Amino acid sequence: MSPGARGVCTVLLIAGAALSVDPRALAVAWLVLALAAASVGLGGVIVRFALVFIAPIALGALLINGLLHAPVPGDQWWSRFAVAAPAAMALSLRIAVIAAAFQLCFLPLIDGGRLITFLRTWRCTGRALVVTLGGVTLVAELKLRTRQVLESRLAQGLGAVTTWGALRQLPFVLLPLTVYMLDAAANRSDLWARRNLVERLERYRPSEAEPGFGAVSAAALVLCLGWLGVALWFR
């Protein structure tokens, strides 16, 4: 999909989800997005996110919305939660659809290294581009270094058993990571200044050809426009 179409599709999907109030329409949209994600190998991410993040929010929303409704005299105690259920479902499904759209749009870019093309298409250039690319690169590096530090401490018999023990270990785990990263950042800044990185990045052309606006982009745009129409229709 072309970077331009990818960005527009994400905006349309998010706008549709934000406008939609019907839980059925939102559920169908989430299912379609989950299937699309599964086709590019991201189905697990979408489903895991729904279970880990959305399910607790749905429960919390049901609890709080239910308590906002006064119980009907003579009715069962749970009737107030039954009244609140559609609103709580719409709310959590809306977040799930927005999340799925976000993940489907951006995760393939980061994993596939096509982020720079996408960002430049959407006018993220100069310093913002340097910071974004630096952040993406350093997060992966920090995770690797964290694993190394934790494994080396475990090998020395310094693994934490209790939560309090783990909490006390935190500064000792973080210090080598922070020192390394700040030192490396200072050295990197010298190098960037000497090589004038911001200007060089402006002139950089990726070796991989930018995907053009093809049938996939057109189909995705039509689907997303259709979703926006459905969301407006059901309001």
Added chain:
Amino acid sequence: MAASDRRTQTDYLVLAVIPVGIALNVGLGAVVIALRLPIYLDAVGTILVTALMGWRAGIAAGVMSFLLAAVLVSPTYVYFVGTQAAIAVYVYVVCTRLGVLKSVWRVVVAGVGLGIVAGLVSAPVIVLVFGGASGSGRDLLTALLVSSGQQVLKAVALSGAASEPIDKTLQLMLAWSLLRSLPQRVLDRFPNRIGRSGV
């Protein structure tokens, strides 16, 4: 070194340090999960960058880290970029005006204040976007307050102000202990850091 060269050098230092803050905010989640800790650690990078490079860099690190976390961890992070900006401004103000980094007690008091600020700034977002639910144990406190007749916004703000200070105090103390433990060789690379006398 000419003044323009020094400025370029500082500009590039800011550009190189902001990604460190982003990585710390986003990547420390891995440490939390590995150590099975009941805290978030999502603002240590913002606090460190603010202390080392000032509030503008702190806001950039906080906002960018939550935009990136929205892609890598959970898209719900994107709604809380304002909280990160508020954290950077608060840390800058208390460090420069109140000299918070000079003693552990000041850090604890400032941490409690930081938690209250973060809780209050997050409250409207939690109400508007999530209907008052945050998906954590804090929801029970919110539900209790709602059932006692409080408005949702007030209930969320109060539950946030009650639960956030513990997490934020720990984060501010952690950032402070890291700053104090940094070797002088590393600290010397950041001549414009705030609270130099305390760190």
